[in-house]
Amino acid sequence: MMALNQGYTxxxxxxxxxxxxxxPDEQNLPKLPAAVAHEFNHQVRLCVDPWRIDISLxxxxxxxxxxxxxxxxLYGPEAVGPWVAGLQGERLETAKRLVGQALEVRGFDExxxxxxxxETVAAWGVESLGVPAHAGYAVGYHVVQAYLRxxxxxxxxxKSPRL
Numbered sequence: 259m260m261a262l263n264q265g266y267t268x269x270x271x272x273x274x275x276x277x278x279x280x281x282p283d284e285q286n287l288p289k290l291p292a293a294v295a296h297e298f299n300h301q302v303r304l305c306v307d308p309w310r311i312d313i314s315l316x317x318x319x320x321x322x323x324x325x326x327x328x329x330x331x332l333y334g335p336e337a338v339g340p341w342v343a344g345l346q347g348e349r350l351e352t353a354k355r356l357v358g359q360a361l362e363v364r365g366f367d368e369x370x371x372x373x374x375x376x377e378t379v380a381a382w383g384v385e386s387l388g389v390p391a392h393a394g395y396a397v398g399y400h401v402v403q404a405y406l407r408x409x410x411x412x413x414x415x416x417k418s419p420r421l
Contacts, residue, residue, distance in 0.1 A: 261284075266290070268297040274403035276301060292329035292337035298326040313396065316361040317370040322373070323398030327413040328405060330399075338378055342399045353393035354400075369394070 266280040266289070276297040280286060303324065313321075330338050345353055357372050369377050373394030376386040406413060 263377070266293060266339075268293045273301070273305070289333075289337050289339065292333040293339060293401070295332050296329040296339070298327040299328045311366050312364050313366060313369060314361065315357065315363045315372050318369045318373055319357060319361075319394045319398030319401060321398070322395045324413060324416055326395065326399045327402045327416075329415045330403075338399065339395075341395035345390055345392055345396035349390045350396060350400075353390050353397050356387065356389050356411030357393055357397040 266278060266282075266286045268276070268278045276294055278290065278293050278297065280290060282290075300321070303321065326338055326342055353375075353415075360372050363369050364374065371384060371387055372389055373392075375389045375391040375393045377391045382385065402416065403415070406416065409416075
């Protein structure tokens with residue numbers, strides 16, 4: 259999993275804590291502040307709009323897109339994680355199509371299939387759907403970036419879908 263995430267990943271799901279796992283190297287160490295900002299964004303937003311296990315895929319992609327957009331806003335687009343930067347071209351188009359068709363899917367387990375992609379959920383023993391790695395993260399980032407461009411607001415000003 260660490261190879262898939264290029265040596266670092268975060269977790270912001272415990273109130274009051276931000277966790278980032280990193281195997282530091284010259285590629286990912288400069289991105290550490292952006293990863294922390296991403297997870298901190300979750301901490302702040304989830305205080306106002308708490309996590310629900312029955313989250314919809316639409317809500318989940320926006321949650322992650324807002325977090326990564328804040329990180330990019332603070333540290334530059336070159337600081338986005340591999341969950342965004344690593345999905346381009348035809349693979350990104352596949353992700354957009356599959357995620358777009360499943361926006362109403364609910365629940366962490368089901369939405370997670372689209373968020374994390376087949377390569378990750380295979381470890382859960384889940385059947386493949388043809389979803390590229392990090393699909394929901396990348397799609398969420400691009401959706402939020404389009405929203406920010408169209409509205410002119412900053413990532414920190416954007417509201418979560420249920421607010």
